[in-house]
Amino acid sequence: MTTWGMRRSARRGALLGTVFLLLASAGFSGPPAEASDRAPLWFDGTAATEVTVDGGRFTDGHGREVVLRGFNVSGETKLEENGGLPFASTADARASATALRSLTGGNAVRFLLSWAHAEPEPGKTDTTYLRAATEQIGALLDAGLRVFPDFHQDLYSRHLFDEDSWYTGDGAPRWAVEAGGYPDESCGICVLWGQNITQNQAVKNASRDFWHNRVLTVPTDAGTVSVPVQDAFLDTAQKTMTYLARNLDADQFAGVVGFDPYNEPYAGEYTSGQNSRTWERDMLWPFYEKFRARMDAAGWRDKPVFAEPNMFWNANLDLAKQEGGLLDAGRVGGRYVFNTHFYDQKAISGIFMWGKAKDGQYSTDFGTVRDRASALGTDGIVSEFGHPLNGTTADKAPTVVKAMYQALDSRLPGATWWTGAARSGPVLSATQWQWDIYSGRHHEAMNGNPDKILEEADAWNDEDLSAVELDASGAAVLRQDARLLDRLYPGAVAGRTLAFTYEDRSRDGATTLSWNQIPTGMPNTARLVGSGRYGMLVWRSEGATRAPTQLHLPSGFTPGSTTVVSDLGTTTGLPQYAAQGQNADHPIASATEPGTTDARRLLLSAPAASDGAGALHYALVADGAAAPTPELRAAAQRELTTWLASAGFPTT
Incomplete structure (x- = not known):
């Protein structure tokens, strides 16, 4: 273990620092198989059918109500070791998909993508990256998984962080950060990475600039160009979606459910007179409408936007909670899905929740998700949830994750389900964070520093949440109780x-x-x-x-x-x-x-x-x-x- 690794282990044990989790949420090889070799994507012996949103629920082409269950694939995208891709090869993607289907019965994945790798220079799309990502997505689709891609970001960009920083980010490309002229990053007295969201001025400024579509002056080989930063992201997203639509075959593309535009959105800094609700109304929702137009132009008209609210709207600590949940969006219908995350910040803290989770622990929290989706006239999905598998509160994981799945299945505790089942409510779709077959086997130079090679756990900001790992023989095995993860669900x-x-x-x-x-x-x-x-x-x-x-x-x-x-x-x-x-x-x-x-x-x-x-x-x-x-x-x-x-x- 390196000195850096020992310091990371020591920091995992610091109880006081976990209080600050209330400030943030958790946070190419070979051609694709021929269509004739593929298993049916969704239904016995018939062609794949597209999942859409109709009548406030996911439905398939047979008119059935659909529930999506699976995992995020994966936090490896946040790292540089595989070039911003979830897998080192298409073969790994195929093996991972087979394991996910066999070990858990999951039918869907949220597939992480990197803006930094898709647009390494302003206006220039890296088609090599898109080709590799498309082949990996295709491998998952061929295994019978539904997919919704996600342009992922945390703390705006890894390029904001110094080589010797305790923290890192992911998302925006280097050119967008260098042109921003941001101050040297510093989180002050920070023990957990989420504090950077509200304490690191570089992160706050860069996030604010994105939502305000600041025009950046960027030097290129062809001369200096003016680039509105949000427009650049939307251009890249449209090119990415166009590439996917053209390079996945019809059966594969039918298995793509929609697109998650932006992970865990947050204002960075509110402008004068602005609050979380007005920011959602005036900044976030117009962004989703722009993204919706880009999807239509890219051939994704029948697939919904997986729209996330302000990341703190449903925090289970009153100190962290902010008004939101897309309250002013009106009835959005089937063109959008209400897409949120949930982590029990009380349980993770080790201070605000003593003991284990209990029957019905999250009935109210997940009931709120159902209510917001219903008010918006669409379906809901919890596209991230989970609990750390290492550290001072890891002993809570079996009960916390069980209680989360229970609340996804029904809005009632088990003790009252049989007497009140008519109030059970719809089953929520969800993707657990995360499914990383490289868990504990990474080789990541943190922020490009060769003296900080991370190998443990997720190799990213001390996190350890992967439900899977490879055993000594290279076979995928679960890191949590199979009874918890391999579930009966409709x-x-x-x-x-x-x-x-x-x-x-x-x-x-x-x-x-x-x-x-x-x-x-x-x-x-x-x-x-x-x-x-x-x-x-x-x-x-x-x-x-x-x-x-x-x-x-x-x-x-x-x-x-x-x-x-x-x-x-x-x-x-x-x-x-x-x-x-x-x-x-x-x-x-x-x-x-x-x-x-x-x-x-x-x-x-x-x-x-x-x-x-x-x-x-x-x-x-x-x-x-x-x-x-x-x-x-x-x-x-x-x-x-x-x-x-x-x-x-x-x-x-």
Whole structure:
């Protein structure tokens, strides 16, 4: 371990400094496969379909409600060792995608891109970088993953920071920083990188200039040019999107869901009389409208902008919270998605939250996300969430991340889910931070300094959040409990989801976390589930599709032992799904997840005669730990049918 590495480890242990987390959030090889070799992207045996936003929800081309779940790929883009790309090669991208699908069943990724590498000189796009990024995105799409790219930035740019600085950033190119004439960076008494957002004058000035579209005077080989900095970014974004649209084939491009224009936007400095809300109204939202126009011009008209609010609007510390959430944007509809991040700053601090997260810990926080998306007339996504896996509060990670997934699944705690399921709300899409197969194996010269070679963890500002790493044999393995990350979730629902919950029985050390118990008034259902994992989905048909409802089956939910109790029937043991319209005898079946050989999904096909608009359906899915008899399944079905009739679910 280098001297720098030892100092970093010591700093991880400093409790006092974690208070300042309230000031910020967490923060090419070979041609692509031929189309005929690819697995179907989304649906059994049919062409890939584009995901759009319709009626305030993600929907696919079969008219099903879609939930996107997966990871950010990856913080490696923040580093220089692979030239601002998530992977060293397309082969690594392909292997990583296969591992993500097999180990977690994720169906979506947020793919980080670098403005600095896309536009190394003003007005000049690096097509070599775009080609490599496009091939890596293509590898993920070919594995059955949906993708939404993200032009990522933190602390505006790494080029603001000195070679010997304790911190670094990512985002804007060197020329934009050098032309800005910013003061020498300094964070003062800072222990964590997020403090730079509000304490480092260089970061604040540069961020302010971006939002005000300051005209920079930039020397080039052809002479001095005047460059409005935000316009330069928008030009590069349009060129990038045009390149992707032209160089991904039609099936691949259908798997691109949208674009996240700017990670964790923040004003830098408010001008006189401005506050967080007026900044969102007057600076941030007009930027998104400009980006929307660039998407349209680049051939992305049917794909939404993944618009992030002011990064502090939903902070769970009152000292950090700011008014916002795109309150003045009106009803934006399907051209935009409400896209936010969430980290528990209380838990990360080690001071503002003692002990572990509990059942329902984040119900209110994630309920706010649902409410803002609904008010905007669109769907919502939490495109970053997670908790550090190293440091003084790492012991909280099992409960914190479980509670976050619980709140993504439902706005109710487990203790009240069965009695209040009609208030469960929509299932939120989300991508966890992060999926970095190079975790702990980096070789990053921090800020270009050869004496600061970072190898540990994420190799970026002391962070350690990757859910994956490579073992000694080079195979991808999870760094968190597989029961927590490989989850039952409704990837596509033939209608509208009314309620969903999943009891993953994940573990905190030797303790199994069980937060959602079957009510005592349903003894047969409780016996059927036993101590195993289970999920419950309630949905309302809208009569628009004959495609099946689809849920990812976690590892351990094997076809031979998985139990389903539904209005569609009951079974222990799942037959193989045949094809759309050919499952009259097997409305409950399973199939392999696209892009994998081992991960599976459950498919539920309601008969047309009982699936008119307004019809209510339910399915309890258990991992088979209790091996129920047909009689027990029938008794549980009667209990669940009675429960559904009295739960107050709307049919319109």
